[in-house]
Amino acid sequence: MSKNPEFVKFDKVDKSYDGKVLVVKDLQLDIAEGEFITMLGPSGSGKTTCLMMLAGFETPTHGEILLDGNIISNIPPHKRGIGMVFQNYALFPHMTVYENLAFPLRVRKVEKDEIDKKVDKALSMVSLSGFETRMPAQLSGGQQQRVAVARALVFDPAVVLMDEPLGALDKNLRESMQYEIKHIHESIGVTVVYVTHDQSEALTMSNRIAVFNDGKVQQLSNPAELYEKPVNSFVAEFIGENNTFNGEVIDIAKDKCKVKLENSEILANPISVKSKGEKTTVSLRPERALINPTDKMDNMFTGKIEEVIYHGDHTRVRLNLLGSSEFILKVPNSTSNLELKVSQDINIGWNSVDARALDPK
């Protein structure tokens, strides 16, 4: 079976709640069969609205949503066959784990033996075999989460939606659940649409990430590209840490441009600037700037250490560099660690390729 690259399709979808403001603007998004796609964005960016439209709890104001080639905008939620994991799990508190999992099968009139088999399988998939008779309230948060995942998968839906499912878990549990969900996805190959505002979660789990802001998809690409090559300053700012310089392009070539800052000049990689005189925001990942670089780098400056914060595996250093005291460096923890002291002057260098000249903020 060949994978359908347009298994789920948002076609020019607009959504407005009050007829004045569009929360989703002209959304065009294709999701391939078997893909794990994450909608990432700050709250109010329209990502949850998109998910609710796909689940059928909201209707698009304009445009169509297609599932496997069929328009589903007018199909009620219970006929869409889409599994959903809710933010607060939404386990039925008056039913046992078994009854919770059997619910979608019972409403589909599946036979009892078949239900037992499927529930068994789903529970072992989330390693909760033997918990059938427990009530949800007797489970820990992580276990409830697993039951919710199993319940969304037990009736073999074509698509599973997850609405910030790990939001209520503590950090360690959240990380282990991220891997677990990722592995489940890989082993059964279901299409997953995942909504989160946690960028590290998105980077860890997804095949592709759609970064939402202001009702629009800002960038849709795989995690590495999203991190390494953000296409605008919102994405650069939202994903990972970021040092920025605001300036004006004074010289531009094919893969290099010169940006004039307040009282200095840097070389950068022109991404969204086209011509001289344009305003730009240059974005540089903290780990791409090196202290006392041994290789020849085309940006070399001297800065003064303002603050040193020990983080265990790395040390964060805040510098006063090129007129800004917000320049962050990440120094990995290694045996050859330099002695870093506040108000010490150090040499910093980076390659112009890593300094991306994006749209001005």
Place this chain on the structure above:
Amino acid sequence: MSSETKQILTTDGIPLEVSLKKAEKKNKIKAFLLVAPLLLFLIITYIFPIGEMFTRSIDDKMITNMLPKTFKEMESWDGQELPPEEVFSAFYYDYKALVEKQEHGKLGQRLNKEKNGFNSTTKRLFRNIKRKKIDESISIKEQIIKVHPNWNKVEYWQAIKRTAPPYTLAKYLKGMDMYYAPDGSIVQVDEDRRIHRILWLRTLEIAFFVTLFCFLMGYPIAHLLATLPMKYSNLLMICVLLPFWTSLLVRTASWMILLQQQGVVNDFFVMIGLVADDNRPEMMYNKVGTYVAMTQILLPFMVLPLYSVMKTISPSLMRAGKSLGGTPFVAFWKVYFPLTIPGIGAGCLLVFILAIGYYITPALVGGASGTLISNQIAFHMKQTLDWSFASAMGLMLLTGVLVIYWIYNKLVGVDNIKLG
């Protein structure tokens, strides 16, 4: 490692357990003192009156105290034939003492309740004693029999003997349309005089249907309240609570204005041509009036517990039910409804218990066919002044409520009640 438990000492050397108990005792006393005023209030206004009601309902000491000698003699009387001379003379002396204290009238009235005709029978004896016609030196039995032929009937003496115990369940039997037959067995009153049983059944019936109507109307309102946005739900909540802030009498009176034959509702029916002007239906002074007014008045007691339970049900549960493939009805019936059962239980119990003892509304709009047992209790309190009977019926009502509560607890479990 030794398994011996070593006593832990505090820093002053006092065993920890002792010190802990001391600290807890202080807290307990404090807690008790805080609730003491309320406890005292409850004992005075609630527990004590109920106890008083109970003793009053079974109290039958009056005659016991009036005829001490008679009852003493009667102990050896088998109650089959006319009592012996000793009983007659003991009764005579007891009665004479009452005449001197001028309390003989009470005895006559009380005995008359036990057996019709006693009043005149004792009155004639009283006149004879007053005129000193009884010669105490000869057989008193024969003289008394001559006073009134009833004294020669064994039923009358049996009636007196029945009043001997200081306590009686007669009032309770009367509440259930039963009485002690002359031979002491319990029999039912004639069928056409069984008014209390009709009232009990009607009270249960009205309470049941009022609860049902309240539930049917309150459930959707509560659901709406719990799901509407704040600004609308607050307004709706005020509408629901408005009756609470209005006097019960005012509300009942307004129902009287609405429901009477020349009232607003009837006018409206005539106006839209539903009924003919000369054939206006009676909606008041019957069961209809009681149903309508009581349902409206008790509705908030159903809505509020339901609302407080529904408020806690996350809307994502219904969504989950639907997204998992349940039709809206299945999602409601299998997911939402079971979660509201604690609220339903609380609301129904509350409304039912309030309805079963309701007084003012049925008294005003109920007429003859819409009155409840509580109206009967009030009638005996105010009109017949048979307080012991009113107490007995009040206690029967209380017992009924407790039984319902007990049954409910067995069926649903009181832990499942949620009042908010």
